[in-house]
Amino acid sequence: xxxxxxxxxxxxVLIAVFWLGRDKAIRCAGGIGSVRKLHSLPGYYGxxxxxWCGIPGLILIGLWFMAGDVLILQQITSQLPEHLRQLPGxxxxxxxxxxxxxxxxxFINPARIGELSDAAEQYTNLQDASxxxxxxxxxxxxxxxxxxxxxxxxxxxxxxxxxxxxxxxxLILASTLAVFTSVGILFSVVIEAxxxxxxxxxxxxxxxxxxxxxxxxxxxxxxxxxxxxxxxxLFGTLLISGIAxxxxxxxxxxxxxxxxxxxxxxxxxxxxxxxxxxxxxxxVVYGYFAALTVAPLLRNFGESLGWSxxxxxxxxxxxxxxxxxxxxxxxxxxxVIHAVPxxxxxxxxxxxxxxxxxxxRVVLPAALPGIVSAVLLAVSRAIGETMIVVMAAGxxxxxxxxxxxxxxxxxxxxxxLLVGDQEFDSxxxxxxxxxxxxxxxxxxxxxxxxxxxxxxxREQYE
Amino acid sequence: xxxxxxIMEAPELQSEPRxxxxxxxxxxxAAKRDEPMMMDEEQEGKGHTVGDITAADPVISVRNCNVHYxxxxxxxxINLDIGRGEVIALIGPSGCGKSTFLRCxxxxxxxxxxxxxxxxxxxxxxxxxxAETDVVLLRARVGMVFQKxxxxxKSIYENVAYGPRIHGLATSRAEMxxxxxxxxxxxGLLDELxxxxxDRGTSLSGGQQQRLCIARTxxxxxxxxxxxxxxxxxxxxxxxxxxxxxxxxxxxxxxxIITHSMHQAARVSRRTAYFHLGRLIEVDATDKIFTNPGHxxxxxxxxxxxG
Ligand SMILES: Nc1ncnc2c1ncn2[C@@H]1O[C@H](COP(=O)(O)OP(=O)(O)OP(=O)(O)O)[C@@H](O)[C@H]1O
Ligand SMILES: [Mg+2]
Numbered sequence: 007x008x009x010x011x012x013x014x015x016x017x018x019v020l021i022a023v024f025w026l027g028r029d030k031a032i033r034c035a036g037g038i039g040s041v042r043k044l045h046s047l048p049g050y051y052g053x054x055x056x057x058w059c060g061i062p063g064l065i066l067i068g069l070w071f072m073a074g075d076v077l078i079l080q081q082i083t084s085q086l087p088e089h090l091r092q093l094p095g096x097x098x099x100x101x102x103x104x105x106x107x108x109x110x111x112x113f114i115n116p117a118r119i120g121e122l123s124d125a126a127e128q129y130t131n132l133q134d135a136s137x138x139x140x141x142x143x144x145x146x147x148x149x150x151x152x153x154x155x156x157x158x159x160x161x162x163x164x165x166x167x168x169x170x171x172x173x174x175x176x177l178i179l180a181s182t183l184a185v186f187t188s189v190g191i192l193f194s195v196v197i198e199a200x201x202x203x204x205x206x207x208x209x210x211x212x213x214x215x216x217x218x219x220x221x222x223x224x225x226x227x228x229x230x231x232x233x234x235x236x237x238x239x240l241f242g243t244l245l246i247s248g249i250a251x252x253x254x255x256x257x258x259x260x261x262x263x264x265x266x267x268x269x270x271x272x273x274x275x276x277x278x279x280x281x282x283x284x285x286x287x288x289x290v291v292y293g294y295f296a297a298l299t300v301a302p303l304l305r306n307f308g309e310s311l312g313w314s315x316x317x318x319x320x321x322x323x324x325x326x327x328x329x330x331x332x333x334x335x336x337x338x339x340x341x342v343i344h345a346v347p348x349x350x351x352x353x354x355x356x357x358x359x360x361x362x363x364x365x366x367r368v369v370l371p372a373a374l375p376g377i378v379s380a381v382l383l384a385v386s387r388a389i390g391e392t393m394i395v396v397m398a399a400g401x402x403x404x405x406x407x408x409x410x411x412x413x414x415x416x417x418x419x420x421x422x423l424l425v426g427d428q429e430f431d432s433x434x435x436x437x438x439x440x441x442x443x444x445x446x447x448x449x450x451x452x453x454x455x456x457x458x459x460x461x462x463x464r465e466q467y468e
Numbered sequence: 469x470x471x472x473x474x475i476m477e478a479p480e481l482q483s484e485p486r487x488x489x490x491x492x493x494x495x496x497x498a499a500k501r502d503e504p505m506m507m508d509e510e511q512e513g514k515g516h517t518v519g520d521i522t523a524a525d526p527v528i529s530v531r532n533c534n535v536h537y538x539x540x541x542x543x544x545x546i547n548l549d550i551g552r553g554e555v556i557a558l559i560g561p562s563g564c565g566k567s568t569f570l571r572c573x574x575x576x577x578x579x580x581x582x583x584x585x586x587x588x589x590x591x592x593x594x595x596x597x598x599a600e601t602d603v604v605l606l607r608a609r610v611g612m613v614f615q616k617x618x619x620x621x622k623s624i625y626e627n628v629a630y631g632p633r634i635h636g637l638a639t640s641r642a643e644m645x646x647x648x649x650x651x652x653x654x655x656g657l658l659d660e661l662x663x664x665x666x667d668r669g670t671s672l673s674g675g676q677q678q679r680l681c682i683a684r685t686x687x688x689x690x691x692x693x694x695x696x697x698x699x700x701x702x703x704x705x706x707x708x709x710x711x712x713x714x715x716x717x718x719x720x721x722x723x724x725i726i727t728h729s730m731h732q733a734a735r736v737s738r739r740t741a742y743f744h745l746g747r748l749i750e751v752d753a754t755d756k757i758f759t760n761p762g763h764x765x766x767x768x769x770x771x772x773x774x775g
Contacts, residue, residue, distance in 0.1 A: 270581065349618035353681065355579060356614070357631040357688060358607035367630070372621050 009067070012141055016063050016148070020056045023152055027055030027159060034161050046166035054165040057172050058155035062147040070140045078132045082125050090121065105129055195446060198439030205433045206234045211440055213237060217403035219423060219434045234437050236444060238405040242413035246324045246395060247388040249409055253328025254388075255381055258335025262377075265336070266343040267365055278340065285333040293397030296326035301398055304410075313410060318400035321409040327394050334384040342376030343369060379456035386449040386456075392417035416441050518762040519752035523551025523739075526590075527692055527722040528573060528610075533587035535568050535577070542568045546587070546748045548741060550692065555714060555723045557733035557754065560743030561769065566726045567615075569743070570694045573724070574610035575603050591692070608635050611690035615697040617677035619669030619684075624661055627669040627680055628652060631688035647687055655683035656713055675706025682713060686721075693717065695725040699732065711736050730770055734758055742766045 031051035035043045044051070079102060083091065090101055101122070107113040108126035159165075203211070214235020261281060265274050301322040308315030315321075346369050354364040370377070392415075400412030401422060423438040523529075526549035535543040543565045550556055558566045568577070575596065577583040589596040596606060608631070619627050628648045631637075638644035652658040657679050661672075669680055678698055685693060695714070699707040714723060714736050727733050733740050733754060740757040742750045742765070750757065750766045761767040 347618070349614060349616055350620060352576065352579070352612075352614060353618040353620065353684075354630070356574065356576060356607060356612035357634065357684065358604045359630075359634050360604060363634055367634075368620055 009137065009140075012137075012144065013067065016060070016067075016144065019148060020060045023059050024052035024056040026052075027155065028052030030156065030159050031161075031165075034159065044161050045164050046169075050165040050169050051159055051163070053169045055152065055155040055159070057169065058151040059148045061172075062151050063144050066140065066144055066147055070136070074136050074140070078129065078136060081132065082129055085128070086125060087121060109133075192446065195439050195442045198436055199443040202433065202436035202440040205436065206440075210234065211236055211437075212444075215405055217419070219419070219437055232433060234433070234440075236416070236441065238403040239414060239416045239419050239441065240444070241405055241407075242320065242399070242403070243389055243415040243417075245320050245407060245409060245413055246327065246399060246415055247385060249321060249324025250327035250331055250388045250391075251381070251385060253325055254331040254335050254384055257328075258332045258380075258384070259339055259377065261332065261336040262339035262343055263365055263370075265340045267361065267369065278337070281336055282333045284330060285337075287330070289330065289391065289393035290397075292326050292330050293393045296322050296394055296398035300326055308410060315410045316400070316412045318398060318412045319410050320399055320413045323395050323397075323399035324409065326398065327388055327391055330391070330394070331384045331388055334387055335380055338380035338383065339373070339377045342373045342380065345376070346372045375459045375462055379459045382452050382456035382459070386452045389415075389445065389449060389452075390417060392421060396421060416445050420445075517547060517748045518750040518766070519756075521547045521549060521748075521751050523549040523554060525552040526550065527552050527592060529588075529590045530569075530573070531588040533569070533572060533585070533589065535565070535572060535586075536584045537580070538582045542746055543572075544746045548748060548751060550722050550724055551739075552722055553718060553720075554739060555718045555725060555737045557737035557740045558724060558726045558743060559728070559730070559733055559740060559769070560749075562728075564743040565746045566743050567696050570612075570696055570724060570726060573692070573694055574607050574612055576607075576612060578603065604635075608688045609690050610692045610694060611685035611688065613678070613681050613685055613693065613695040613698050615700055617674055617681050617701070619672070619677050619680050621668060621670050623666045624652075624669050624672070624680060625665045628684050628687050631684060635688055637688065651683040651687040652680075654686060654713075654716070655679045656709060657683055673706075675702045675709065678702060678706070678710060679713065682710070682717075686717065690721065692722045692724070695723065697726050697728065700728065707732070730758065742769060744769070 028048045028051055031044055031048045032038055032041060035041050035048075041048055082105065083098070083102065086101070090098070093101065105122050105125045106129065108119075108122060109129040211234050214233060215237050216233045216235045217238045219232045219234060261277075265278055269277065297318070301317055301319065304319060304322050305315045305317055350368050350372060351364055354368045359367070395415045395418045399414060399418070401414050401418065402412045403414050403419070404411055406413065420438045420441050423434055423441075528550040530546060530548045533543055533546040534541070546569060548569075558569065560566055568583075571577045572585055572589060573596070577585060585597070591606070591609065595601065620630060622630070625648055628651050629638075629644055632644060632647050638647055649658060652661065657676065660676065661667075669677065672680060678701075682693075682698070699710055702710065711732065714725065717723060718736075725733075725736065737754045739751060740754045741748055742757065742761075742763075744765050750761060750763045752762065756762075757766060758770055761770060767773075
């Protein structure tokens with residue numbers, strides 16, 4: 007029996023069980039006319055019964071997925087000929103793979119066909135058996151659950167409260183999953199970064215002024231000692247994000263003010279989505295816009311003024327990134343400005359203030375905390391942006407504040423460190439994790455600040 | 469329209485209601501109510517206002533005021549004067565257009581795109597809606613206090629200083645201090661808040677906030693103050709304070725106050741105007757409106773038969 011069939015069957019059973027439970031509740035109450043004698047609506051009794059059948063069933067399937075194959079393989083390896091069983095770990099797992107492939111009929115390793123055909127056959131048999139075991143135990147579990155729930159159904163039974171509790175638990179599980187994911191990501195980054203810091207001192211990494219991660223692959227290679235000073239990267243990130251924010255914040259704010267204070271409702275309903283389209287353009291597209299259109303423009307313009315502009319410059323990347331970020335600032339700020347109570351504007355107009363005075367002196371100050379957090383969120387977006395920088399700002403880790411030169415950023419270096427053939431525990435690859443950690447910490451701090459500011463802002467108007 | 473013209477036009481406008489008022493005056497109020505009522509029903513169809521819409525020394529005079537929001541008509545043919553140094557109460561059931569009327573007087577309706585306003589509105593004989601009228605100055609002269617206290621999220625000092633700053637009323641810090649402390653004093657807030665000038669206006673109690681808003685309004689030294697249900701969110705003690713304040717202010721300002729409380733109207737106002745479904749039904753001395761109204765709708769409302 008296939009697992010998918012089993013799951014479909016379970017679903018069908020659950021639907022049936024739902025109606026059975028509901029029906030029993032109605033009958034207990036003495037017919038559809040007197041359901042008010044029940045503690046909960048009849049449907050809740052149905053859900054309750056279905057939950058008692060479904061959850062144990064699903065848990066069983068989950069267990070089978072996690073443990074079933076492992077147990078079978080253990081069984082099979084223990085019965086392999088002695089010389090195979092003594093193989094070291096990696097090779098043994100190759101053998102196991104051969105068995106699986108043979109069982110699936112996909113690829114038969116000619117060298118091992120004699121030794122393994124028995125094992126492969128046994129594997130198939132055991133798998134079949136395990137599915138049947140699963141099916142029968144599911145039946146048992148579902149029947150048990152059904153019996154238990156059935157026996158408890160009575161008019162006074164508080165089915166609603168129990169169903170609600172299950173709902174709540176489900177929602178909590180969903181949110182813990184998200185939390186665990188971020189904890190997991192952080193954990194993996196921290197561990198690898200820690201390994202990096204065993205090879206390169208933390209201070210050298212955080213305060214070093216020189217970034218050239220090329221390490222020797224062979225011992226006799228020249229220029230072998232890489233240097234891992236992150237300052238040029240942080241500086242480059244700062245420079246590009248700074249330029250981007252110089253573009254995005256004023257433009258975004260002005261758009262937001264226009265949309266929320268000046269535009270008629272019709273204009274607003276058109277312009278706002280149009281601006282938001284900017285956020286939907288893939289960053290790769292921005293990247294080649296920056297590299298192919300903006301960068302030459304800048305260079306020509308710079309040459310006409312007698313400046314030398316690198317063909318890949320922080321300025322070009324920053325400008326284009328700024329355009330990309332505009333909707334983050336404008337949309338969030340527009341929402342925030344919109345949330346400023348109309349009564350404040352009325353108060354200001356009532357005292358004879360003009361529209362721009364009202365915006366400057368009442369609306370913006372009142373919306374400021376929200377605007378600040380919008381800007382901070384945009385900053386973390388800018389810091390994390392990679393594609394545009396790869397394409398338009400170059401890879402050279404210059405420590406410079408001249409926006410006309412090529413610079414590189416933390417994210418870009420992470421990409422270049424991990425692309426290509428490298429041992430996975432070389433200093434060079436590990437450096438990527440240290441950089442990732444730095445990035446993580448910086449954006450985390452920004453987000454925490456943003457959230458706090460938003461919270462304070464909310465308190466003020468509620 | 470000039471001031472004189474408004475006054476000259478007024479008698480013919482209100483000649484008929486006058487007659488009715490005189491008629492009711494000579495009748496026994498309680499015994500023979502029916503007859504004038506009959507006449508009022510006739511009047512209602514023509515949209516005339518019962519009572520005396522004029523004031524002896526009008527600061528604001530409104531003639532033939534109509535307001536539409538998109539296609540719905542919010543006010544029909546309103547004529548009313550507001551006199552110098554008087555408090556006029558605007559009463560009427562919810563949605564009858566009181567706020568709309570009040571907001572016409574300092575052009576706050578300009579901020580509502582769908583509102584269309586016709587008619588003549590004069591402030592000391594100058595047309596409020598004339599093209600050359602500066603809304604900024606107008607709103608400085610006709611101040612407004614709103615139903616819900618709406619202090620700015622700034623310090624108490626800055627709240628009061630807001631208007632004077634916009635209009636450049638003070639040239640030095642000392643002058644500004646004078647204006648701010650003077651306004652708070654007149655709003656009866658100075659003693660309570662002297663030590664808290666840097667606290668946020670939003671941190672005050674509701675009653676204090678509303679008095680702060682009044683202080684903010686009088687800081688720009690207006691000639692008329694419009695109040696839209698200023699006490700509706702306040703407790704009786706705060707209400708009493710604000711009523712005292714209105715009493716106090718009425719020496720210097722013309723005040724129009726919307727209220728849903730008959731008692732409040734009776735306590736603070738000299739004249740009362742009763743609005744009903746976008747019409748101004750009756751205007752008269754407050755005593756008369758409450759003891760001997762000239763129109764059945766007014767009577768029904770003030771006696772609580774609907775509202
Ligand atoms: N901004 C607006 N847009 C459309 N219609 C409006 C608007 N403001 C008011 N109205 C309508 O105009 C009519 C009069 O409203 P208004 O606010 O003047 O009533 P009100 O007498 O002040 O009532 P209340 O005592 O409840 O404050 C109502 O029917 C209302 O629905
Ligand atoms: Mg109102």
